[in-house]
Amino acid sequence: MIARKSIILLCIAIIGCINAPVEPLQNTTFKMEVLSSKKTGITFENKLTDTSSLNIIEYLYYYNGGGVSVGDINNDGLDDIYFAANQLPDKLYLNLGNMQFKDISTAAGLNQKPSWSTGVSMQDVNNDGYIDIYVCKVGQFNELQSHNELYLNNGDLTFTEAASEVNLDFSGFSTQAAFLDYDQDGDLDLYLLNHNIHSVRSYGNTKARKIPNTLAGDRFYENKMNESGTFEEVTESSGIYSSALGYGLAVGISDFNMDGLPDIYVGNDFHENDYLYINNGNKTFTESIEFYTSHTSRFTMGIDIADMNNDGFLDFFTTDMLPFAAEILLKSGGEDTDQVIRIKERYGFRPQFARNHLQINNGDTTFSDLALQTKTFATDWSWGVLLADFDNDGWNDIFVPNGIVKRPNDLDYINYLSNTNYSQFEQTKKDKIRKKIINEMPTLEIPNLLIHNKGKLGFESIEKSAIGTPGYTTGAAYSDLDNDGDLDLILNNIDTPAQILENKKEGNQSFTFVLKPNENCPNVVGTKLFFYTNAYTTIKEHQTVRGFQSASSSKIHFALPPQGLLDSLKVLWPNGTEQWLKQFDDRLIVINPSVQKPSRFQEKVVNEQFELDLFPFKHIENNYYDEEKEQLVPERLSREGPAVLYADFNQDEIKDFFIGGASQQPAQILLGTKQGTFKNQFIPDFDRDRGFEDVTVASIDIDKDGDLDLYVGSGGNEVISPNPAYEDRIYVNDGKGIFKRAPISLPQTNTGCVAIADFDNDQNPDYFIGSRSITGAYGLTPKSFIVQNEAGRAMKMLDRKQWGMITDAQWIDLNQDDYLDLILVGDWMPITILINQEGKAFENQTAAYGLAATQGLWNTVLVEDFNKDGFLDIVAGNAGSNLKWDASLEKPIVLYLDDFDNNKQADPIIFYEYGKTTIPFASKDKLSSQLPGIKKRFTSYNDFAKVNSIETLVDRKPSNILQTKRLVELRSMIFLNQGGTSFEAKPLPNEAQKSSIEDFSFNATTGTLAFVGNNNNNVAELGPSLANAGGLFNFYDSTIQNFASYQRFPLPLGTIAKKIVQLDNDDFVVITNNDNSYLLKKKE
Structure with missing residues (x-):
């Protein structure tokens, strides 16, 4: 029989946001048109069907969906699309131009037997000039027994699955794979991000990081294809953690300390820290998150890396699950208590907070989180994030895919579980129990968000940033699919067809830069491009794995604001050379590495004074x-x-x-x-x-x-x-x-x-x-x-x-x-x-x-x-x-002081503006602990979520309260x-x-x-x-x-x-x- 305790623990573990009606919000900044499947020819849909052995109760990440990746598989200048499915076959679509696509999955030789695919990435793994495809799977779990797959491109629109031949056929709980040249030998090595499921090994202090786990631990593989024709696992020798503590959902590759070497950011779910592996240049990494950030997201689900303030340094954004709607927030469990945070710190875990983090580069190898200042900290159940210039104004915007089919963290739902007597069900009726539990879980569709960057770290409000129709989008990627100079979006949804959002925004000059490897530089992944304009200097980095379980275009998109002029471009190649361009006559510019002087990689800013x-x-x-x-x-x-x-x-x-x-x-x-x-x-x-x-x-x-x-x-x-x-x-x-x-x-x-x-x-x-x-x-x-x-x-x-x-x-x-x-x-x-x-x-x-x-x-x-x-x-x-x-004067923070429960002690109750309404700062549970009458007045969290004033909370008019203060x-x-x-x-x-x-x-x-x-x-x-x-x-x-x-x-x-x-x-x-x-x- 299903143990009630284990179900409740599952729900409590991911408390973060709860269901409530969320109205679609109007976004007037961007011009994105959702194309019909009739127009595009894309009929893929990641449809899920619960089974007795595979559902949200049995598998924690059942609703994480599948990723999407784009890449030009036939070198015709058009990005093609790969969709990952969970219970149906994956699909590969060939871009025919004019936003029309053809399903070539079977003809291309892809495995069309359903298996639980998660993340997908495209890179030229064997340096033959053609994009290959690596697909992550969940294996060794109930009836899921598949392994990760590597499709090597044959150069004729067909692929050969070769994961076992090159030692990349990992079978376990994989999330995503990211390719990087960690040893700068010209070929691509592989970081394999895996995730755990709740077990006894998931908990304990941080000493457990040194205990490898065969199914959940991350892996690192060195590319030895030029020597032995295979990849060699070097996880332990390279300094990568591979334990059951990791709940890896996000991975991002970038040169975080600007020393010319690719580093690795890993976003973990739950209690485990995020990891920042700094490349030491000797085939080892040092985990260094505490030296680069003060705190991180708690349930990190997605990451992307880009220059958000046009200062020439790369910043990064991680997503979490904090609701942007007040009514959902008030039914959420919120942060760990301060006492729990201190217990975690004693166990070796760093400060983590259940909200998005926008980590702005200070230029000295440290990052400051400004998500609260920029009001980008709450975007709801957010999977990935894509940082790119979607309106061609010269500033990178923020796209956030949203939504989960079933929300097991609704506090009223958790109370329902706690108060239900499961002993009445016999062992033979466990399927009935499971079905009842799942049916009682709240369902809510959430809109995706496209947040406009106004410049100088000013962003459009979340309330004005919804795009498309509400639903459940997990995988997302961007590409200029029709080569018209702007970025389109490709979405992998759950239980609804995949979508192409065509960018119809007009105006402003843009460029597309295509980096072509050659004998001087056989690998271009990790190339940095510094754009010097008449208004600012900004940086872009050639990386494709972005967001959640997905990979975006390898083409570098750059746009100028009105009256903007591009003076020059400096290219820093991964092989340690630099190249300058000053002529930009064409919108599409192909750059081939040439023999140039050694580059001076931008070091951290030295304090001048x-x-x-x-x-x-x-x-x-x-x-x-x-x-x-x-x-x-x-x-x-x-x-x-x-x-x-x-x-x-x-x-x-x-x-x-x-x-x-x-x-x-x-x-x-x-x-x-x-x-x-x-x-x-x-x-x-x-x-x-x-x-x-x-x-x-x-x-x-x-x-x-x-x-x-x-x-x-x-x-x-x-x-x-x-x-x-x-x-x-x-x-x-x-x-x-x-x-x-x-x-x-x-x-x-x-x-x-x-x-x-x-x-x-x-x-x-x-x-x-x-x-x-x-x-x-x-x-x-x-x-x-x-x-x-x-x-x-x-x-x-x-x-x-x-x-x-x-x-x-x-x-x-x-x-x-x-x-x-x-x-x-x-x-x-x-x-x-x-x-x-x-x-x-x-x-x-x-x-x-x-x-x-x-x-x-x-x-x-x-x-x-x-x-x-x-x-x-x-x-x-x-x-x-x-x-x-x-x-502000118009929207002050208000502190009400009085003895609200008649115990001869003053009670401070604070209200503040959140989203579109005013809400209490303290949660229902905290208020009830000091004011027992609150629990009686609001018997459910759903009732409490309607509180929007002191009067609705304590049934007392502000004029009758002892003291009121404002900020x-x-x-x-x-x-x-x-x-x-x-x-x-x-x-x-x-x-x-x-x-x-x-x-x-x-x-x-x-x-x-x-x-x-x-x-x-x-x-x-x-x-x-x-x-x-x-x-x-x-x-x-x-x-x-x-x-x-x-x-x-x-x-x-x-x-x-x-x-x-x-x-x-x-x-x-x-x-x-x-x-x-x-x-x-x-x-x-």
Whole structure:
């Protein structure tokens, strides 16, 4: 009998998106005409019929469908088409021209006995000048007993199946094959991508990667046909994993590190990491995904590689299964919980998130995921992806084939399985049980998407990108089938006929480049073409395996935008030579490798200004996770440190560092030396106070002895305040850099920042103490303090108000009246202006300065006269635009705070815009865990999926809710002072929006603005912000409309940079959270 537990595990394992009506969306950018089978002659259909031994219950990937490949099998200049079928015969169609095709499968000698074909690729395997065909199969599974097939082209429209003769007749769970010349000997070697099915061997820690699996493990074969007439398996010696952990669905070949050698990207389903095999040039690979990406897709299904921003570097896109429709999303399981993610990390698995990833090349062999910023992160149950210029405007667009026949991950369906008593069925009725289980699985047709690239990483919204009719498309390829200068699409669907989408887009100049091997270069796969235009430089690479189980045309398609001119073309051949072209008189250009000078393969971009070195401090965060006690929080506020101060503590005219520690890590004094190094000085009182979390620090000469004392603010968000663990501290300096804690009672709040200045002009330092949060009540506004120092006689509480969840503050004389005013920033609050009333009070004039509508998740603020007009401007670091959330005045993110379940605890409920509607940020399960009434109010996930407001969720009108907050701006901004009366807001350049900004440093002499950032404190549903650890802008002109240049700091990928300090010699020190700290040394 079918075990209920195994069925439920199958469903839970692939939670990602659920069925609901999805209306076809209109795409008006592209002109794609679906051709009828009568027009094309293509009648192929990949039709599936369940059997008792082969169905979605027995075989996890039953609905993965078949691939499609294109290639010119008879060298007539027209691409022909091969369709892979699962339960019917594969078909080969000869292109007759004018979009007409002829089925030559039988005449060509193809095996017409049905067997479970998956992926298909076309390449000239034996270097005879004709395209061969390699077909992947599923074998050794129930009645499926076939093996992979290699059809060698006889040159007369017939093929000879020769897989067993050349040792490529693998029988197991194959997905796709990709050919590459890994040893640069002029012939094509083979990477065979295989996939596992759930078994005991599928789980465990990453040590299992070294245990080979005969059916599911990937294989690598070296081409020895010129020597022995066969391929030799070299999987183990080449460094390729071949274990049962791999669920390989995607494979892409490219020179990821631009060293002239082909590398391999493998996209794995489920818990296993994606792999990035870097070619070492000695017939071995090194798996290096952690050094190239911060995180990847979780259920990676497809991959393609192309230059998406026309900067001359190759980027890549991986697909996952996150729904773009809100109603489907709310019935989905979503991400792993944060606890599960941490368990996986302990087992050796890297961070993975269930959404698409658009990995943009930083030019230094690292990639930053910008799918959230570009709003391409959710395209539903997406198989492959094709990156190509489908409208001939010079920018690569994104095509995503979509849909699965049965969705076993519907949460209501999983509940149905959990609540059904299968013991009533006898063993003899297992077929009846299976049929019932399958029939209950939801069915939903989804439209394919063709997303227009508008340039500069701007893309058309998903809501306007549907193309064709909804269905189930798995295999997809592109080719200019009719040689009219634009790219057409070929689709392999499930249970409906295959389709040709003819591109009818007109206008703009395009070129087709055909690369022809010869004796100088017998293999052209992997050739790079650099196009130099009057607008940009871009790169294209000769690879055919793209998307999912499919391969596209080997012809290189290139189009120019309006008024675009192609100046020159550099060709980098795989044999290590380069060739230049400057005449482009014809639209079709055939390029034959010629004897040219050796190429200089484009190396990684060398940082022009800085080199990286370690700084002698490592922050070690204690293990505490806010979301384990507060289920509905979007971020952790317990990891705000470390505090950093750069000043001369021992009066030797050399600046030193104070760096605070996390709980159980003592703060440190690092004394500067004449040699430019720093020496740790042990401070007994710091060691005794190691239990505090040092999150902020300011200098103060509290005893007026001429040296700098310290005010250290405590945070942590771990215990309810007031609590001694949050007590701020003052340490008195003996003049030699030895500090002792002063016996002074200070606030016991979760301090966010402290700012000290003489705001009443009495020559005594006064204090602002900004509170970060109220522990256990995320979103409620804590009280912050303005404390007046009355000539050493007493400390007077001048003001104590709820200004916000404060993260940073700065004293400045904004209105030039000789009294210091106060600028505040924080979470869920605007840039706040408190104007000093001659030292007697402070007046909130945020609205008067035009900043009332700036509510954000602000981390840091810096006030300077950036444009040198005599008025102080503001630059503020925010969460950035590379988030799942997108905030604006018209579509704000809203936080509702109240005791919704009457348990005397405030509950934060967040709503945000997703697709076409507003939805709760927290899932039904999370909401129910904190608010038990939710489970009773919404008995099914289908009911919950209709929630689009706080009122429908908790049956309470917004006007009756205790507190409501909004976010309307998530970008980091500069606010230019307009003559002292108001501010003009401008977003910082796109490079500064890729991640959160945590700190700034401005050099008024050079006009450079440095910043650092990244944030790993968001909960899994929101995801980390790790795309840019920092960089340096040069201001272009006094109006700050543009920036002259941008230099990315060479910090390690994923660095959580919290503070940046510019040293006296123009070097920078970057202090991180829970990691090493770094010295950025200015190059001579």
